[in-house]
Amino acid sequence: MNLLNRLLREREYGLTAVILIIGASVAFIDTGFLAAGNLKDLIIRCAPTCIVACGVMLVVLTGEIDISVGSLMALLAALMGMMISETRMELSMWLGIPATLMLGTLVGAFTGALVTFGKVPSIIVTLGLLTALRGLTTLIMGGNNIDGLPDGLGQMTKYGVLGMPISVWTAIVVIIITGMIITQTALGRRLFAVGGSRYSAKMVGLSETRLKLFVFAYTGFLTGLATVVDIPRLPKIEAGIGIGFELLVITCVVVGGVSISGGRGKLRGVLLAVLLMTMIRPALTFMDVGESGEKWTRAIQGMFILLAVITDSIAQRRRQRRIHDH
Amino acid sequence: MTIRERLRKFRWWHELGLVILIISLLVAAGTLMPRFLDIKSQLLLSRHIWEMAILALGMTLIIITGGIDLSVGAAMGLCAVAFGMTFQYTGSLALSCVAAMLTGGLGGAVNGVLISKIKVHPLIVTLATYAAFRGIAEGLSQGVSYSQFGEAFSQIARGKWFGVPIPAYLFLALAVGFAVFLSKTPTGRFLYAIGHNERAARFSGIRVDRIKFWLYATSGMLAGLATVIYISRFNTAKADAGTGFELDVITAVVVGGTSIFGGRGNIAGTVLGLLLIHETRLFVGRYWQVDELKSIIIGALLIASILLYRILSPKKGRE
Amino acid sequence: MTIYTLMKRKLLILTLTVSAILLGCSGDKESKPTPIQGGDNTAKTVTVGLLPKIKGIAYFSSCAEGAREAAAELGNIELIYDGPTDGDPKKQAEMIESWTVDGVDVIAVSPNAPDVVANAMKEAMAEGVQVITWDADAAADTRSYFVNQATAQSIGEGMVNVMIDDLGPDTEGDVVIISSDATSANQNSWIDVMKPAIENSNLNLATIKYPGENASQALADSQDVIKKYPNLIGLFGISSVSFPGAAEAVEQTGHSGKVLVTGLSTPNDMKKFVHSGTVRSVVLWNTVDLGYLTIYVAEALATGKFEKGATTFTAGRLGEKEIVGDNVLLGDILVFTKDNIDNYDF
DSSP: OHHHHHHHHOHHHHHHHHHHHHHHHHHHHOGGGGSHHHHHHHHHHHHHHHHHHHHHHHHHHTTOOOOOHHHHHHHHHHHHHHHHOTTTTOOOHHHHHHHHHHHHHHHHHHHHHHHHTSOOOHHHHHHHHHHHHHHHHHHHHTTOOBOOOOHHHHHHHHTOBTTBOHHHHHHHHHHHHHHHHHHHSHHHHHHHHHHHOHHHHHHHTOOHHHHHHHHHHHHHHHHHHHHHHHGGGSSOBOTTTTTTHHHHHHHHHHHTTOOTTSSOOOHHHHHHHHHHHHHHHHHHHHHTOHHHHHTTHHHHHHHHHHHHHHHHHHHHHHHHHHHHHO | OOHHHHHHHOOOHHHHHHHHHHHHHHHHHHHHOGGGGOHHHHHHHGGGTHHHHHHHHHHHHHHHTTOOOTTHHHHHHHHHHHHHHHHHHHOOHHHHHHHHHHHHHHHHHHHHHHHHTSOOOHHHHHHHHHHHHHHHHHHHHTTOOEEOOOHHHHHHHHOEETTEEHHHHHHHHHHHHHHHHHHHSHHHHHHHHHHHOHHHHHHTTOOHHHHHHHHHHHHHHHHHHHHHHHHHHHTEEOTTTTTTHHHHHHHHHHHTTOOTTSSOOOHHHHHHHHHHHHHHHHHHHHHTOOHHHHHHHHHHHHHHHHHHHHHHOSSOSOO | OOHHHHHHHHHHHHHHHHHHHHHHHHHTTTTSOOOOOOSOTTSOOEEEEEEOSSTTSHHHHHHHHHHHHHHHHHSSEEEEEOOOTTOOHHHHHHHHHHHHHTTOSEEEEOOSSHHHHHHHHHHHHHTTOEEEEESSOOOGGGOSEEEESOOHHHHHHHHHHHHHHHHOTTOOEEEEEEOSOTTOHHHHHHHHHHHHHHHTSSEEEEEEEOOOSOHHHHHHHHHHHHHHOTTEEEEEEOSTTHHHHHHHHHHHTTOTTTSEEEEEOOHHHHHHHHHHTSEEEEEEOOHHHHHHHHHHHHHHHHTTOOOTTOSEEEEGGGEEEEEETTEEEOOSOEEEOTTTGGGOOO
16 A cells, blocks of 8 residues: 555656556557657657646746647747748748747747736636637648758758757756756745745745746747747648647646646656657557557547546545644 | 716626627628628528537536636537437437437536546646547547438527527527526525635535536536537537537637636626627628638637726726 | 726727727728629629638648639639638538628538538528539539549549559558548548558558647657558558658658658648659649639539530630539549659649
């Protein structure tokens, strides 16, 4: 019972256990699942989700939410393509990429401003942006795909440097920086204070406004970063990029054990959740579930989320009961 | 009572604002496109909104308690598959309708149990069931679409009584019922108490868990009902029924003045919100004929309406 | 500040908003496109609503290009090109209903799910609107003519035949289909044709993947099946998202030359893969001509020029096109290869 308790109590242990169990059982059916090439692909797919989840996690820690990242990614991809593609404006990559990052930060800051100064709940602002930005992207792309991104960018995002695409290196840097923000800085401690109890945060005199502006702008910036390092990997830029990405990111944050009302959560948990959510689909492929099984993929993904959510809640109650007992 | 006192007692500012917005939209639309105001075509095109409108009633109650239901659209997919499979095996439309409603109710009950008994946040529960319901619907039906329910069945959504579409009567009856429940019954008033302060509501003896359970179960049943109309309208039952509905419904409820944090809102506001969104979408679609504009304008309308309310609200910092 | 003054201010701002909206709308009045009129003033203007399955994807944009070309040539056409940007067939039905109310003369539908739009199309016909289908057909009693570029049968068989021809008829091995959503009506109808065709060949259908209209997922799923099935020799990408995704996956995993990719997409999207050798043949038809022919048929139907029972139809630069039953035929599907793909720009 001790082990079970521990697995339930610590989100990271539970997730690690589930990941190991899935990995082992799929490898039992087909050892190819654990081949180096496959693991590498898995890490590459995790990278953009990890990058953006780092931002959204901070947003959720402050008690807010951001469900606009998928549409923002599509808009930024379209704008980046228009700027640097050799069939469009043909700007230098070294001009277009910083511009993309800046635009992402600006949209994020705009979201933050509406939430803090405009006092509009973040779920409403980002719900509005989710629809509006997608429409805007389709409108400005005018039904034409964009290709012809600079070769150098394609090479770096597909094959990369030192054996890994730049998206993976970027993700590592972002994770380290975000980890340091959370644990090492006064800003990080403020995050938990604001999310945990707005009242007490105000009493200590922390600026909630500036903090929230920062987390939204940071998320916008990271969305831009993920766009720049991951989208050129795809064959072309189209209006449908990033559909459903916002829900994937939120799911990872929640499954990773970050409390949706803010104030509680660990970066490790979120990263493990990203790995888990990313590995379910390839795991099913390697289990060779067959033609009709393929159509159950979404149901199985949904069940995993449900399971994670229920166990977390039960674990939390156990924890509370222990506190009461002592 | 002086005018000033009357004004102070007036509680319907948000609704008044919506009415003014709707009227000005109609005036503008009528000027630019006179045939837009034609009653007959308005009634005909009203069929684009009834399923959403029915879902919005349940959603209003849920959001008033401070909850949310992201799974309604996916639940419609599940209900549609239940309807289609029942029809395939029994050939009875009545049984199929019952199956759709029951499936919806069951799905809603799952949400309800997880929220009220296991105490998971509604946003998380329904985000999970959003994925699960749609996935199960796809798996069960294997992506097949069920069709050929006959001409008579399609009259539920397309037929008219005295020139008014049949779903309109259904919606009006439901809307009145929900409005009376919300404003006149003790349980209805408890919803506001829960939304304001759940802990206080609990301590004052309100059976919060039971109420919440039934709210989500009702929302599921309404999804079943909406699915029946949806299937009748398109003569097709398929796992993709209701895709994207959840966001449209939440938008309508929030534009209608229900606070996303709970504790404030009413059915009249929701009805006006639905009307505003429906007419906006209709006008943009018919006048500019650019589908992308609809989502841009609805998204902007959502943010702008709440921003405006926040700026103009006499009581600042209410959260 | 008292509540009273706040209320006054609130009303003032509301009024301002209202006037802003009114001004904004009337300001746009001038920018609304006026119908293109020909020199002949007596010619009746025909309003044609051209409804794609999905607006905003390259395939239908190229069809629209051809449609605009035809409208400009004919001179008496007011062309409306609009469709759901998310490909939701429910919204297609709703657009047909709106257009019917607004008195559009001809509605040309590319149904994304024929059952879903059937009722709306029947109602439009009952209101006296000429309803035709293009690109994909619907039930015969919901439209008068179908501008037919390819049936599900010829598309499905075309893809399998191209794969067999390119691999060599005796080659044995696994193939995988990368589709769209599990509920996509068109893709499912092609799969129904492809399955028996693959069964009757030396190929073996290992599995079918449903990544949806999601480019990253299509790329990821293709990478996974390449690793999972060592005997894989062919991938079918049967949507404009999954075809480039599958080709990209083959190149990124270094399987170019070992796994052949074929499928349906526009030539512009596939040129680079055809030139690199990952893709040898792309199956499609001339989409620009398809849009062009559709508008010619629509105009002829609305002005009564279309003769019932005729076996040919003359459409501008396309010349004579065959009519079989109620199908106006564009011609056979095209197979784009290294030799001819650069001749097409759409």
